[in-house]
Amino acid sequence: MPGIKALVGLSFTGAIGLTFLFVGCAVTQYGVYWPVFAMFFYALSPVPILLANRSSDDSDNSSNVCKDLVYFLTTGIVISAYGYHIVLANCGLIEWGPCSLVLTGDTIIFFTIFGFFHVFGSGEEFSWEE
Structure with missing residues (x-):
């Protein structure tokens, strides 16, 4: 049951x-919709970690x-998401x-992604089979 509460909380913050x-x-x-393209950064940010967790072995702790x-x-993807909005504002597009x-939304969403990996990343205390 703690996994369900965490999932609901993460969904709410997202x-x-x-x-x-x-x-x-x-x-x-x-009335400018340029900041919506930051959703690409939200989708890209967990990809390197997911690929590395899939292909690495956990025998080496170093x-x-x-x-x-x-x-x-x-980190480059996350910084690019913040920089994207700042550049748009500096250029006068927004x-x-x-x-x-949007920067506030970025912060909340990236902390939500981090929270998801923190809660569900280690398979020791939570299992999807329960």
Whole structure:
């Protein structure tokens, strides 16, 4: 049952983050939908970690090159998501009001993705077969 509560909580925080993203785009005062393309970054951010977890063996506990490369790529994707909105605001394509809303949504969504990997990443205390 604790897995279900965590899943519901993570779903709720993900919905709040997406609400900030959509509000930043849909406010009639601004009316620019460029920030929606950040959803590509949301979809790309867990991919390197998922691929590394799938192909690595857990027998070596020391820091290896594959883990470091995965963390570097994931960090690059997350920083690019933040930088994307800041560049849009700097170029004048969006105003700073929706930029702040979308940056808040970015923060919430990336913490939700991190929370998902923290709760469900180690298969010791939770199993999908239950």
